[in-house]
Amino acid sequence: MKKVCIVYNTDKNAAVEFYLKSLSYFDSNEIEVVSDEDIDKADFVVVIGGDGTLLRASKKIAVSKKDVVAVNLGSLGFLTDVKQEEAFDMYDKVIRGEYFVEKRKMLKVKINNDKTYYALNDVVMSKGGGFSRMLRISVFSNSEYVNTYRGDGIILSTPTGSTAYSLSAGGPIIKPGLDAMLLTPIAPHTLSMRPIVLGGNEVINFKLEDKDRKAYVMVDGQDYVGIGIYDDIEISYSDKVLRLVKPEKRDYYSVLREKLKWGEDYVKGASN
Numbered sequence: 001m002k003k004v005c006i007v008y009n010t011d012k013n014a015a016v017e018f019y020l021k022s023l024s025y026f027d028s029n030e031i032e033v034v035s036d037e038d039i040d041k042a043d044f045v046v047v048i049g050g051d052g053t054l055l056r057a058s059k060k061i062a063v064s065k066k067d068v069v070a071v072n073l074g075s076l077g078f079l080t081d082v083k084q085e086e087a088f089d090m091y092d093k094v095i096r097g098e099y100f101v102e103k104r105k106m107l108k109v110k111i112n113n114d115k116t117y118y119a120l121n122d123v124v125m126s127k128g129g130g131f132s133r134m135l136r137i138s139v140f141s142n143s144e145y146v147n148t149y150r151g152d153g154i155i156l157s158t159p160t161g162s163t164a165y166s167l168s169a170g171g172p173i174i175k176p177g178l179d180a181m182l183l184t185p186i187a188p189h190t191l192s193m194r195p196i197v198l199g200g201n202e203v204i205n206f207k208l209e210d211k212d213r214k215a216y217v218m219v220d221g222q223d224y225v226g227i228g229i230y231d232d233i234e235i236s237y238s239d240k241v242l243r244l245v246k247p248e249k250r251d252y253y254s255v256l257r258e259k260l261k262w263g264e265d266y267v268k269g270a271s272n
Contacts, residue, residue, distance in 0.1 A: 106242065
């Protein structure tokens with residue numbers, strides 16, 4: 001008997017309702033549902049919710065090396081791009097083994113060679129609050145000095161995360177699958193400090209240069225760590241990947257057009 005692990009957003013009524021429908025579907029198809037504590041026993045994983053739900057579960061799913069069907073019941077859904085109306089058809093295909101998987105690489109974040117975190121979207125080093133003074137953060141790549149950024153902080157993102165915080169900070173969109181990282185300054189003091197695309201094989205280090213200030217490192221918006229001048233942050237790609245089951249007829253550019261509303265007439269109906 002095949003087994004599935006279901007992760008869902010318990011705070012969203014629509015996600016709870018769809019979870020119950022999924023339970024009924026798997027029961028009628030003789031698929032055993034296991035808890036996330038037994039994810040290693042599952043043949044595949046279903047995530048029901050928004051991108052935040054998937055981000056919270058991504059580390060455990062990546063460690064288990066299971067394929068994941070991410071059903072979107074959130075507001076945007078760059079990662080959870082299986083629509084509700086096509087989810088049960090996707091379940092059928094996964095059970096039959098007739099599906100396509102897209103691998104999304106994850107960053108490894110080491111703080112002082114002590115604590116290790118994993119990021120699917122991004123790693124952010126920033127000041128602590130709107131009234132805090134700007135920071136000076138030095139960046140090194142493979143031990144070579146890149147630059148010292150003055151501003152509210154910096155973002156290091158994967159191609160997956162290029163459509164998240166980095167995009168709102170003015171960074172470019174990078175197609176998933178490219179072996180790259182994106183360094184994006186947040187509200188830089190000097191406008192010539194622009195986003196830069198780095199190689200996926202580089203090891204990046206962040207260092208706070210202000211003795212009288214404190215910064216915070218945020219990993220996928222989930223983990224927060226206070227940082228001082230004596231702390232070292234090392235970021236590189238890990239061997240962990242998230243294996244997303246993708247709808248056959250949906251390519252990345254169609255997702256961008258849909259989610260970012262490209263080509264829509266925002267002044268439709270306005271008088272001349």
